[in-house]
Amino acid sequence: MSDRAATGRHILVLNRFDRSVGCDYTAYIDHGTDRVAYLCSAAGADGVDAAAAETVAVVDDLADRPAxxxxxxxxxxxxxxLDQVVALFERDLEVAADLRELLGVPGPRPDDVARVRDKVTMKQLVAAAGLRVPRFVDADDPGQVRRFAAEVGFPVVLKPRDGSGSQGICLVNSPASLEETLADPLPNHVCEEYVSGPMYQVDGVIQDGRVRVLRAFRLLNTCLDYALGDSFGSVAADDPELERRLTGYSEVALTALGVRSSVFHLEVFAVDPTGPGEYDGLVFLEVAARAGGAELPHIWRDVYGLDLLEVATRLTLGESPDLTPPDPAGEAGGYLLIPEPPVRPCRVLSTRSLLAEVPEMYAEVLPEVGAILNGTGGAKETGGRYRFRAGSGRRIEEAIGRVLAEYRLDWEPVEDRPVARVAGRAQSVARP
Known part of the structure; x- marks a missing residue:
C-alpha cells in the first residue's frame, strides 16, 4: 500500500460538469494526498483530470442508479x-445519498436529501417553522387538483415534486387548460397557487447552522418564463436591508430542513408585507442544497471572489473553507440568458457580438455559426449567455436592456429542403 493510500482519504466524485462550468476538483482536493475516483457522465469525463485521478468510470446516465x-x-x-462521496449537481445528490447508504459511507442519507428535493416535504417543513409558503396540494388525484384550483383561483402551477430548473412545469390559466393538462396522469406532481411579486435567487453558505455568506439576485422574469421561451435576467439586489432579513430567513428555512453545513440556492418572493413580523412579505418557493446554476457559479468567482463549487466540495468533505462575505454595497454581478429560437431543431446562420459595445458586460457566450440548436440545452446551450459586473444592480439592468435591444441571431429550420433565412430576436425581459 502506498503512503498516499495509508494516510489520505478515498473519495468518490460524481461529476456531470464539463470544462465550461469551471469546476476544478484538482484545486478543491489534494490528489497527491487523497485517492480520488470519478464516476462521470460522458460530458463530465471531459471535465476531470484523468491523469490525477485514481480511476475514471463513465456511465451513460448518472440518474441510472443500478448502473x-x-x-x-x-x-x-x-x-x-470509500471515505466520502461528493456530488455537486442537484439530481446527483440523491444518487450520492443512495451510494453512501449502500457502501456504508458517512454523510447525508436519502431521507436527508429528500427534505431538500421533495417539494411537498420541503414546504411542509418550512411552513411548520412559521414561514409562508404557496398553498399546494398533491396532484396525484385529479379531483383534488380541480377543487384546489377552484379554491385558490387561476393560474395554478403544476410541477414535478423533485424537479429542477423549471423542467416539466405547467402554468395553467383556465379550467379548460386544466382539464387538458389532467387528461394524462401526473404522478409525483404538486399543484401550487401562483404567487405574484418580485422574485429573488438567494445564494449562500450555511456552516454549523449559521449563514456565513449570502447574496440576493432579483429576477427579471422567472425560470418558468424562460422555459416558455422568454429571456431570463438576474441582477444583484441593491438592498442591504433585504439581505440582512434574508440571512435570518435562510437560517430558519434551512434549519427546518435539517441543513447545517452546505452551499444553498433559495428562491423566494418578496410581496407586500402583511404584518409586523420580520419575515412578513417573504414567500418561500424552494431551496436546494447546492450552488445556483446558469451563470451564477461564474458570477460568484469573477465578481465576488468565491468559488461556491469549491466551498460545496470542502463542506461535503467536512472541511472549513475560507469564507469572506461579499459587501452588499460593493460591486454587483448579474447575467442574461436568451433562449434558443422558437423553431427547433434549427441551424445558426450568424450572431452579433456585443461584448465591445456594453461596458458592463464582461463575458459573452454565443452559439457557433453552423451549430444545430435542438431545444435540449437548458440554461447552457442557449441563444446567448451574458455576464455583467458594475457598481450597482441598476446599472446591470440597464446594460441588459441594451443587449436585448441590439441582440441578433439569424437561423433557419433544419429540414430536408433549403429554406429562407429567418431572423430571430430576443423577447424583452419584463420587470416585476
Missing part, C-alpha cells in the same frame, strides 16, 4: 472502501 451502483461497487472492489 451507478454497479460501477461504484467495482471501484470499491478494486481500490478499497
Amino acid at each position: 451507478v451502483a454497479e460501477l461504484a461497487r467495482g471501484i470499491v472492489d478494486r481500490h478499497g472502501p
